[in-house]
Amino acid sequence: MSMYFSKEHEWVRVEGGVGTVGISDHAAHELGDITFVELPKIGAVVKQFAVLGSIESVKAASDIFAPLSGKVVKVNDALELAPEAVNESAESAGWMAEIEIADEAELKNLMTQAQYDDYLKTL
């Protein structure tokens, strides 16, 4: 189960045609204390790199973009009351949505963990 990353710092973990999506540890750390997460609606159909939701910290508000096209089948509604979970574990318990993947070929537009780590060094 490998993870893929977007340039906008979302991650997706793919398993059985479903992608679990969140923001990277790096992004969570950059945002600082996260105070609000706007989750997508279950059933929403999203295109790769289109707005999926948004996230707010004390410092800033940012959009979250879908790393892959597909249909939202599940959301982590625990984040509505406890958005700080994203700061605590952005790449596991802080996941935001599960997407039924429309086209796994789109993974080629994302980075592997190693590529993402290199990308972070360029920022």
Next chain:
Amino acid sequence: MDEQLQATPICGRHRDLKALMAPFGGWDMPIQYEGIIAEHSWCRTSAALFDICHMGEFLFQGDFAASGLEDVFTFSVQTIPVGRSRYGFLLNEQGGIIDDLIVFRLADDQVMIVVNAATAPKDFAVIKERLHGGTFTDITAATGKLDLQGPLARYVMVELIGEAVATLPYFKFITMDILGVPAIVSRTGYTGELGYEIFIPAEKVCELWDLFLTDERVKPAGLGARDVLRLEVGYSLYGSDIDEETTPLEAGLESFVNFDKTFIGKEALLRLKEQGVTRKKVAFEVSGRRSPRHHYDICSEGNAVGTVTSGVFSPMLGRGIGIGFVTPGLTAVGTPLTITHERVTMEATVCELPFFKGGSVRA
């Protein structure tokens, strides 16, 4: 970075603590250490230490009336008792706020004026131009300033600084020796908590910083937490909520303007009082955890009626809070407003200030 940033004497300590640094008012300042919410919470429950060396301090010595100092601010200087301080404004001829500041009456013929960092050079020039007598000096570089704020601040101060501060009331200050040098300890602050502002010669301020941090009730807090703390109690931030285009009348700060004396900007304010203001400050709470932010639009029944000047998620209230300016008539408590920005919409309700009423400031 284009501008040459100034560093406070404590800059090295912030780096050692791995603080996130950012430019503020021309200075390289700590925004956060462990995190804004943790530091905010520490200030509301224990005692937080802030490096405020960036703020400007001026000294005036002379005859207040003969020099014209008495007419410089929106409040009377000569009626401040020695050992007390007063908050108010330096206005331009149009009544716009050049700065908000505090004047400390040090002696019969001496005051210290404490101003915002970004505006300090202009304030000094404006005040100097309005004076015709006395000695007026910018002592910012020579003056260190630390704020210790929080419900446990008094216990810390008494143990580390001395028994003399134990009975100091709100907006009163004392001069005393700290670490062998003359210092000023004032019961003022910008957090809504019981707290002290300490002015000490710049060469000793780092030693005082270290001394405070030997106490386990004290933790450092950055300007990020300071901004959340001040907004929860409704204090204005110069440059965001008030500026030269804003008068105290619009900003709901008329109680800091004394119309019984002369001051520059008075005629303009009197005219504005007669005509009526075209916008008024409003405070509002959002119905969820989203945060209103500077420059978001304020709408009422589908029409744009104003702009947010400050907004944040309030950890104490668990929801977004903000202040801004709207068309008069929409400021009554309970009035529904909508805050919008791009695809974001928040329902809000006009409320009273302060947002957070449980602070220990007057304890």
